[in-house]
Amino acid sequence: MQILQAIYEFFAGLLKPGMLSLLLSILVYAAIPLVFILLYALVAILGEMKISAWLQDRLGPMRTGPKGTLQPIADIMKLLQKEDTTPTAADRTLYQLAPWVIFIGAYAAFAVLPFSAVYIGARINTGVFYILSIGSLTVVSILLAGWGSNNKYSLIGAMRSVAQIISYEIPVALAVLTVVLVAGSMDLQTIANLQGGGIQNWFLFGGPKRIAGFGGSMNIVLTPVMLIAFAIYFVGSLAETNRVPFDVPEAESELVAGYHTEYSGMKFAIFFLAEYASMFAVGSIAATLFLGGWQSPFGYTSATIGIFWFILKGLAFVFVQMWIRWTLPRLRVDQVMNVCWKVLIPFGLVAVVAASVLTVALK
Amino acid sequence: MVEPRRLHTEEMVLNVGPQHPSTHGVLRLEVILDGELVVDVIPHIGYLHRCFEKHAEHMTYPQVIPYVDRMDYIAAMSGEHGYVTAVERMMNIEVPEKVEYIRVLFAELQRIASHSIAIGTYGLDAGAFTPFLYLFRDRETILEMFEKTCGARFLYNYMWIGGLSHDLHPDVLPMCREFVKQSRATHKEINNLLTFNHIFMERTAGIGVLDPQVAINGGASGPMLRACGVKWDVRKNDPYSIYDRFDFDVAVGSSEYATLGDSFNRHWVRMQEWEQSLNIIEQILEQYPINDTTDVQSAIPKRIKPDGEIYSRTETPRGELGFYIVGKGDVKPWRVKPRSPAFSNLSLLPLISRGYLIADLIVILGSIDIVLGEIDR
Numbered sequence: 001m002q003i004l005q006a007i008y009e010f011f012a013g014l015l016k017p018g019m020l021s022l023l024l025s026i027l028v029y030a031a032i033p034l035v036f037i038l039l040y041a042l043v044a045i046l047g048e049m050k051i052s053a054w055l056q057d058r059l060g061p062m063r064t065g066p067k068g069t070l071q072p073i074a075d076i077m078k079l080l081q082k083e084d085t086t087p088t089a090a091d092r093t094l095y096q097l098a099p100w101v102i103f104i105g106a107y108a109a110f111a112v113l114p115f116s117a118v119y120i121g122a123r124i125n126t127g128v129f130y131i132l133s134i135g136s137l138t139v140v141s142i143l144l145a146g147w148g149s150n151n152k153y154s155l156i157g158a159m160r161s162v163a164q165i166i167s168y169e170i171p172v173a174l175a176v177l178t179v180v181l182v183a184g185s186m187d188l189q190t191i192a193n194l195q196g197g198g199i200q201n202w203f204l205f206g207g208p209k210r211i212a213g214f215g216g217s218m219n220i221v222l223t224p225v226m227l228i229a230f231a232i233y234f235v236g237s238l239a240e241t242n243r244v245p246f247d248v249p250e251a252e253s254e255l256v257a258g259y260h261t262e263y264s265g266m267k268f269a270i271f272f273l274a275e276y277a278s279m280f281a282v283g284s285i286a287a288t289l290f291l292g293g294w295q296s297p298f299g300y301t302s303a304t305i306g307i308f309w310f311i312l313k314g315l316a317f318v319f320v321q322m323w324i325r326w327t328l329p330r331l332r333v334d335q336v337m338n339v340c341w342k343v344l345i346p347f348g349l350v351a352v353v354a355a356s357v358l359t360v361a362l363k
Numbered sequence: 364m365v366e367p368r369r370l371h372t373e374e375m376v377l378n379v380g381p382q383h384p385s386t387h388g389v390l391r392l393e394v395i396l397d398g399e400l401v402v403d404v405i406p407h408i409g410y411l412h413r414c415f416e417k418h419a420e421h422m423t424y425p426q427v428i429p430y431v432d433r434m435d436y437i438a439a440m441s442g443e444h445g446y447v448t449a450v451e452r453m454m455n456i457e458v459p460e461k462v463e464y465i466r467v468l469f470a471e472l473q474r475i476a477s478h479s480i481a482i483g484t485y486g487l488d489a490g491a492f493t494p495f496l497y498l499f500r501d502r503e504t505i506l507e508m509f510e511k512t513c514g515a516r517f518l519y520n521y522m523w524i525g526g527l528s529h530d531l532h533p534d535v536l537p538m539c540r541e542f543v544k545q546s547r548a549t550h551k552e553i554n555n556l557l558t559f560n561h562i563f564m565e566r567t568a569g570i571g572v573l574d575p576q577v578a579i580n581g582g583a584s585g586p587m588l589r590a591c592g593v594k595w596d597v598r599k600n601d602p603y604s605i606y607d608r609f610d611f612d613v614a615v616g617s618s619e620y621a622t623l624g625d626s627f628n629r630h631w632v633r634m635q636e637w638e639q640s641l642n643i644i645e646q647i648l649e650q651y652p653i654n655d656t657t658d659v660q661s662a663i664p665k666r667i668k669p670d671g672e673i674y675s676r677t678e679t680p681r682g683e684l685g686f687y688i689v690g691k692g693d694v695k696p697w698r699v700k701p702r703s704p705a706f707s708n709l710s711l712l713p714l715i716s717r718g719y720l721i722a723d724l725i726v727i728l729g730s731i732d733i734v735l736g737e738i739d740r
Contacts, residue, residue: 056492056497057497156399247490329486329562331566332720
């Protein structure tokens with residue numbers, strides 16, 4: 001809010017105080033995550049290329065810029081120049097709409113991410129709930145893309161994806177609920193604030209030790225429950241972002257490219273951008289819920305340094321997702337469902353019940 | 364009680380290939396689907412037909428060798444070995460011992476190179492990208508040895524009727540010793556990363572089960588047949604060249620990890636064969652007549668005009684490669700008819716993939732390890 005205030009004052013000084021300045025300042029304020037996503041995507045694309053190269057005993061891109069560091073820019077330039085095709089048999093409206101819907105879903109999630117004590121797009125007291133629901137927009141987009149493309153591969157990919165994402169929302173929600181029960185809040189900023197003061201106060205290790213209402217130093221007993229919840233959240237988030245080993249919707253060897261088979265040029269790039277954005281989003285939510293968010297692992301931290309810790313933790317998750325992608329094979333579509341319904345959901349329910357019982361007992 | 368109304372469903376025809384990442388070449392599969400379930404598969408072949416048999420009738424015997432290379436281009440050395448063995452048997456040519464050693468060495472190296480591609484692309488089909496590149500890195504060493512010896516990396520024209528085009532390059536034996544060590548390490552790594560990966564086993568075990576009797580009746584050979592538990596290897600059962608001098612096991616599928624004859628066992632047989640080939644190479648390195656100065660071209664006959672007919676078979680990485688050759692005392696063969704293992708193996712695909720999912724179909728196809736050059740010829 002302080003930042004929005006500052007931007008508004010800047011515009012008010014430049015033009016005159018009023019509706020126009022307010023609208024302009026809101027636009028600029030909303031564009032901050034967009035700039036972040038674009039910059040981060042450049043880093044992540046290069047990271048994916050270099051990390052896969054490192055895991056596979058090769059060099060990766062080396063020719064574009066020093067050590068290939070300009071490769072993402074070259075790739076984006078290439079995609080911009082490509083012809084933007086629409087298949088004749090496609091349903092034009094749905095086909096054109098799909099990439100924007102998926103990007104809106106990924107972008108909107110950034111609105112409630114607490115980057116630091118001072119920077120959070122919109123502090124709403126149901127932040128966790130908002131994230132879970134806005135994430136479901138992905139399903140709509142994938143269905144639009146799969147149906148609108150009028151391609152059998154796209155359709156099969158879309159069907160798989162919808163089944164998968166809707167199923168995995170349940171264990172993810174259960175894991176998130178475990179933290180919400182202990183924290184007693186659905187506001188991501190409050191959850192992050194509670195975990196200040198060092199690694200021992202993270203919800204992964206049971207939450208804040210200094211506050212009597214939270215069980216004080218006794219809440220270390222919550223650690224096993226939290227570890228289960230964390231594992232469920234992490235596996236579930238891999239499935240929700242369609243990453244390996246749950247990438248059946250875009251399984252290259254079976255479905256060519258799944259729901260985005262027919263997309264080219266900038267539309268393809270937007271699908272790609274949305275995927276990278278949601279990789280960071282789920283990673284940073286995991287960091288906020290379990291690993292202290294923008295809080296430093298060593299004692300208290302200032303607001304500006306908080307951004308550094310937040311991005312570092314988010315990128316660490318992105319790195320792990322890439323690491324898994326280049327190591328593991330892919331599950332089959334029915335096995336993906338088995339993991340969800342037979343493993344994650346029962347454990348998720350156990351975690352929720354255990355967390356509620358323990359929280360009540362500790363208070 | 365009201366009968367639940369059945370939802371009306373329709374079968375969908377999905378065209379997989381010839382441009383598809385997982386058909387391993389220009390194969391087209393017409394897949395009839397019920398949802399994700401494979402009802403039937405109809406392979407359409409012939410996109411890579413290059414009239415090998417007709418060409419062969421218009422070439423002299425040695426001129427056919429480069430065409431044989433282009434049949435099974437993934438394992439060109441093994442194909443050459445099969446063809447030259449057939450012609451030599453027709454003409455009763457005694458090949459110098461040294462030449463035989465080099466041939467077996469290269470055939471086994473080629474087997475490892477070919478299995479590397481088979482295992483690597485199989486990993487790709489299952490979604491694991493990294494093992495593929497590890498295997499290509501090792502295959503590079505083998506290609507380097509071939510390149511040093513005969514100048515070619517892929518299609519060699521190296522084994523000639525009665526001899527070889529070049530003597531072994533002096534660097535090859537030391538490189539080979541180094542390679543065996545490196546390859547054993549990679550073998551272990553691939554086992555850890557791919558074979559015994561839980562996800563990989565879940566994906567391949569019990570998928571595409573082939574009955575041994577059906578396999579024999581369908582003419583399956585190579586890893587496809589041995590995965591069913593049938594101990595059949597031409598190198599052992601009908602030894603050619605000097606394979607009877609080496610001590611190696613015929614790798615067969617085992618029911619220890621998965622169902623006999625399934626996709627996992629076809630992969631497992633290849634992994635074991637890789638190890639057996641390394642054993643053979645080690646024995647060659649021990650036995651190789653290092654001081655033998657025989658000219659590798661000394662036994663090449665001046666006139667190659669065989670009369671009569673022959674069916675000769677050899678074990679290539681994909682199975683039993685047979686050559687039926689009819690000669691009428693001319694410089695050109697009257698008829699050359701290869702019996703290609705991948706063709707027979709592919710013909711069993713519809714039989715073993717009905718009732719599985721699309722993802723399984725890709726895994727089954729990958730486990731057969733087809734080379735379209737050999738199927739279409």
